[in-house]
Amino acid sequence: MGVPHFKLMQLLALLSLFSISSASGEKGYNSKLIGSEAVTEKDDAQTLYASAGFLKCKSDKLVEPVSTQEISELLQKLNADGRPFKVRATRRGRHTPNRFACAGKGGSAKSPTGENFEVTNVDDTTYSVTILLHLMNRVVAVDHGRHRLTVEAGMTMQNLADAAVSNGMSVPVGVLPVYGNLTVGGVISTSAHGTGAGVDSTLGDIVVGLKWVNGKGDVITSEVDDEKGVQEVRALVGGLGALGIITEVTFQLLPAGALTQIETWEREDSNFAADVKHQLQTSTPHILYFWRPDLGAYKAFHFKPLKTGDVPIHPYHPNGRNAIFMASPKEAAMAVNAHMRDYTLDFDDSGPKSDVLNAQGCALSAAFMNIPAFHDGDIILQNATIPSSYAMIAEECAPYCSWDLSYFGATGEDNEFTIKLSDIDDFVKDVKSVIKAEEEERQKVLDRRYGDGKVKLCLNPGMFWFRFGKGSKSLLATTAGHGEPVLYVTSAFFASGYATHLPPKIDHINEVLEQLALCKYKARPHYGKNFDRAFTHPSCHLRDTFPEENIVKLLNLRDEHDPRKVFESELLKRMLERHGPVYGDKCSLHHQCYCREDSHCADGYKCLPSVSYPEYKD
Ligand SMILES: Cc1cc2nc3c(=O)[nH]c(=O)nc-3n(C[C@H](O)[C@H](O)[C@H](O)COP(=O)(O)OP(=O)(O)OC[C@H]3O[C@@H](n4cnc5c(N)ncnc54)[C@H](O)[C@@H]3O)c2cc1C
Ligand SMILES: *[C@@H]1O[C@H](CO)[C@@H](O)[C@H](O)[C@H]1NC(C)=O
Ligand SMILES: *[C@@H]1O[C@H](CO)[C@@H](O)[C@H](O)[C@H]1NC(C)=O
Numbered sequence: 001m002g003v004p005h006f007k008l009m010q011l012l013a014l015l016s017l018f019s020i021s022s023a024s025g026e027k028g029y030n031s032k033l034i035g036s037e038a039v040t041e042k043d044d045a046q047t048l049y050a051s052a053g054f055l056k057c058k059s060d061k062l063v064e065p066v067s068t069q070e071i072s073e074l075l076q077k078l079n080a081d082g083r084p085f086k087v088r089a090t091r092r093g094r095h096t097p098n099r100f101a102c103a104g105k106g107g108s109a110k111s112p113t114g115e116n117f118e119v120t121n122v123d124d125t126t127y128s129v130t131i132l133l134h135l136m137n138r139v140v141a142v143d144h145g146r147h148r149l150t151v152e153a154g155m156t157m158q159n160l161a162d163a164a165v166s167n168g169m170s171v172p173v174g175v176l177p178v179y180g181n182l183t184v185g186g187v188i189s190t191s192a193h194g195t196g197a198g199v200d201s202t203l204g205d206i207v208v209g210l211k212w213v214n215g216k217g218d219v220i221t222s223e224v225d226d227e228k229g230v231q232e233v234r235a236l237v238g239g240l241g242a243l244g245i246i247t248e249v250t251f252q253l254l255p256a257g258a259l260t261q262i263e264t265w266e267r268e269d270s271n272f273a274a275d276v277k278h279q280l281q282t283s284t285p286h287i288l289y290f291w292r293p294d295l296g297a298y299k300a301f302h303f304k305p306l307k308t309g310d311v312p313i314h315p316y317h318p319n320g321r322n323a324i325f326m327a328s329p330k331e332a333a334m335a336v337n338a339h340m341r342d343y344t345l346d347f348d349d350s351g352p353k354s355d356v357l358n359a360q361g362c363a364l365s366a367a368f369m370n371i372p373a374f375h376d377g378d379i380i381l382q383n384a385t386i387p388s389s390y391a392m393i394a395e396e397c398a399p400y401c402s403w404d405l406s407y408f409g410a411t412g413e414d415n416e417f418t419i420k421l422s423d424i425d426d427f428v429k430d431v432k433s434v435i436k437a438e439e440e441e442r443q444k445v446l447d448r449r450y451g452d453g454k455v456k457l458c459l460n461p462g463m464f465w466f467r468f469g470k471g472s473k474s475l476l477a478t479t480a481g482h483g484e485p486v487l488y489v490t491s492a493f494f495a496s497g498y499a500t501h502l503p504p505k506i507d508h509i510n511e512v513l514e515q516l517a518l519c520k521y522k523a524r525p526h527y528g529k530n531f532d533r534a535f536t537h538p539s540c541h542l543r544d545t546f547p548e549e550n551i552v553k554l555l556n557l558r559d560e561h562d563p564r565k566v567f568e569s570e571l572l573k574r575m576l577e578r579h580g581p582v583y584g585d586k587c588s589l590h591h592q593c594y595c596r597e598d599s600h601c602a603d604g605y606k607c608l609p610s611v612s613y614p615e616y617k618d
Contacts (some may be wrong), residue, residue: 033341036500037116038109039405043092048130049109052403052411053097053531054500054590058118059088059104059128066135068211068219068247074129075217078566084126087566089245091134091154091183093398096190096528097413097591098535099571100240104128106570108590110500117590119570119582131245133185140248142167148208150250153185158396160184160251161389170258171389173303174201174286178324180393182528185246190528191238191477194392195303197285197421197468198485204237204474209250212236214243215562223250235557238477240527240572242554243561258305258388261314262374262381265300272298273428276466277421285485289466290369293432294439294459295362301373303391312385317376320386322393324373327400328408336402336461337409337498339364343460344499349445355455358446362458369463405497412462413591415510415530416490417523418478421468424487430516435459437612438509460506462493475550478524489517490529502602503589508610508618511594515540515616531591535571538580538596551576594618 034040038054041047048057065071078085088103090096099106099119105128107118122128133154141150147169151160158180164171174196177187184203186192193202200206209223210233222232235243263283267275269291279287279300286303306312328336343357351357374381374391398404403412419427439457446455466489471482479486491513495504514533517523518540525534525542535542543551555576558565573579581593586602588595595607595617610618 033498034112035409036110036405036497037113038411039409039497041109041113048090048092048094050095050097050101051093051401051405052095053413054108054110054405054411054497055097055099055106056109056116057090057099057102057104057106057130059102059130061128062130062132064132064135068213071131071213071245071247072217072219074131075213075215075566078127078129079216079564084122084564085566086122086126086128086569087131087245088129088569089131089133089153089185089241091132091186093181095179095182095186098527098530098532100527100569102569102571103130108592110590117584119592122570133183136247139163139167141250144168147253147255148250149253150209150248151184152248153183153188153246155184156181157184157187157393161393164253165256165387165389168256169253170256170387172200172206172254172258173260173305173388173391174199175203175206176392177203178288178322178392178394180396181398184249186528188237188246188249189239189241190526191472191474191479192526192528193467193469193488195286195288195467195488196470197280197287198470199285201286201467201469202472202479203251204472204477205470206252207233207237207249208252209233210236210246211248212244212246215564215566218561220244220561231553232557234474235476235554237474238472238480238527239474239554240476240569241567242476242572243557244567254388259312259316259385260388260391261302261304261306261312261385262320262383262391263302263304263314264373264382265302267298267300268296269293269298270296273425276424280468285468287466287468289464291464291466292365292369292459293435293464294457295365295369297369299369305388306385314383314385316385317379317381318387320374320376320381320384321390321395322373323375323380323395324371325394325397325401326371327397328402329400333400333402333408336364336494337496340410340461340494340496341498344496344502344504347502347505349442349449354446355450358455358457361461362456364461365458365463368461409497410494411497412492413495413504414490414492414526415514415534416488416526417514417517417521418469418486418488418526419517419521419523420482421485421487423521427487427489427521430520431464431513434512434516434612435509438512438610438618440611459509460493460495460504462491462506465490465492475554476546478526480550481547488526490526501589503605511588511618512610512613512616515594516613518542519616532571533581533588533591533593535575536579536581537594541578542575543578
């Protein structure tokens with residue numbers, strides 16, 4: 001675990017270096033640039049930076065408890081002290097890029113130090129405490145008879161899969177998110193997911209019990225077998241920690257030895273939506289798609305769990321693992337860093353090397369699409385049979401992950417929306433036409449400059465991810481209230497950490513697609529992926545996408561368990577009370593708002609109606 005597979009790594013390095021070997025821009029073109037605050041600064045006694053986002057949270061105190069009891073005593077003491085306080089649980093290297101996780105001040109870390117704005121969640125008299133849960137990562141109980149495992153909430157996905165296997169159980173395929181370093185508490189609280197249309201597809205789906213500490217410091221055990229317990233579990237799964245801090249979780253797992261056949265399918269995308277529906281029906285509900293509309297292609301990873309007695313048709317690799325997030329060698333990181341910076345700086349395609357940069361961008365995009373998704377040591381697996389427990393989560397890449405700003409100089413910016421699967425045809429059409437319309441002007445600039453069709457423009461390196469889920473009874477989960485399967489669409493594209501005074505070139509497209517998703521498709525953004533702007537749209541209020549009775553139930557439970565609202569982050573309050581965003585200088589550049597006036601944009605940019613959907617500005 002965590003040990004890089006050198007041969008495979010070298011192959012990937014070659015792949016990326018070959019594609020972008022001429023990545024150096026003009027000498028001196030941007031040598032004065034300094035990295036954003038998120039690149040240059042490190043966590044200190046009061047500040048936490050998100051590892052995959054330009055976000056920092058400041059609080060008066062960071063604590064690192066080792067037990068439920070300790071958290072309970074902390075809450076009791078804070079209550080007894082009498083002064084106002086706020087508490088949020090999270091972890092170092094936390095992956096949320098929004099302020100749900102911030103107990104005290106939250107703000108952007110996008111620009112170099114001193115140029116970022118902060119949002120004060122609390123007034124100066126309020127004491128803010130951030131609880132870091134990494135020491136709470138133990139196995140608490142093992143129920144061999146019922147294949148149940150109880151673990152502490154700070155445990156990572158990778159450690160959970162390992163603990164399941166070493167205790168003679170398997171994790172069902174589809175329920176784990178891909179990144180092995182996410183935590184049980186974070187994943188459950190944000191309703192983070194794997195993939196499975198209409199079937200179990202999030203860790204929350206296999207929760208049978210929770211231990212948690214409420215705002216008064218009471219320790220509560222909730223089990224899905226009784227009526228009170230099931231109500232509490234539904235409030236906590238996908239509940240953004242609004243009732244309390246989850247400290248232990250019991251999962252319903254499978255017997256040892258569960259296997260999954262994995263298959264890699266590559267296709268052109270002219271019938272993408274129809275293909276998706278067909279494949280879900282005829283192959284497996286557990287599919288992950290990588291889609292590049294501009295390259296006209298998609299790649300599908302099919303996960304087919306084997307039932308006892310099924311004979312696998314693909315070779316068995318007991319050490320087969322998911323490899324989507326490969327650790328990257330330094331040379332590749334530096335090349336991507338330089339490319340992303342120069343490509344972003346060439347914002348209007350008028351620089352000395354726009355042709356080279358666009359060609360590199362297309363090559364790099366293709367290289368990312370070609371990264372193998374599964375491996376067994378040095379062997380790349382396309383079609384194979386591997387243990388279910390490791391089919392979905394990718395092995396640890398830290399500290400060489402492709403989204404780690406301080407290593408890559410760039411990061412993946414994710415924006416995810418949950419919509420109804422039955423909307424897939426319209427949505428795919430919208431994505432294609434928005435991209436076409438929004439990029440037309442840029443393509444014309446390149447055509448005029450270099451000759452018609454000479455330089456092809458590509459989206460930033462990255463891809464759209466399509467995954468699937470089922471409706472749920474959890475009150476605030478992104479799947480809440482849906483009676484049919486859902487589609488999770490993630491726009492996951494790279495952004496430079498060294499040209500942050502400019503928006504990523506994909507951002508105007510994202511802004512239109514996000515507003516379209518929120519307003520036309522009544523979509524729900526991912527609590528652990530999206531930026532503040534998606535939760536605070538000025539007119540398409542997220543709260544209104546939930547059944548009102550869910551909100552009423554949640555608020556009633558909160559009155560009981562957190563009457564002083566000590567767990568309520570400022571962003572949650574905005575979302576529940578239908579407030580718009582925090583408008584301010586360059587709020588759009590910092591992903592806090594969708595612009596309303598020019599001052600919300602980066603210097604030199606105007607807030608204009610978008611080409612494709614004029615009602616949405618970008
Ligand atoms: C590389 C990468 C890959 C990812 N892949 C996926 C994926 O495949 N599928 C997917 O759905 N998501 C994915 N995510 C997003 C991820 O699920 C979220 O970022 C999520 O926030 C989990 O991250 P975390 O464990 O670091 O929790 P944090 O970011 O620390 O916490 C998330 C939220 O939950 C709250 N919280 C945390 N712990 C507790 C607790 N014990 N009790 C109460 N509240 C708590 C926090 O305050 C915060 O608001 C990915 C993220 C990255 C960086
Ligand atoms: C997970 O992330 C944390 C924080 O970035 C890091 O300290 C830790 O080493 C990672 N875990 C593993 C297993 O690499
Ligand atoms: C994997 O299996 C699928 C389905 O059987 C097939 O379509 C595909 O071509 C196979 N891929 C490889 C690389 O063998």
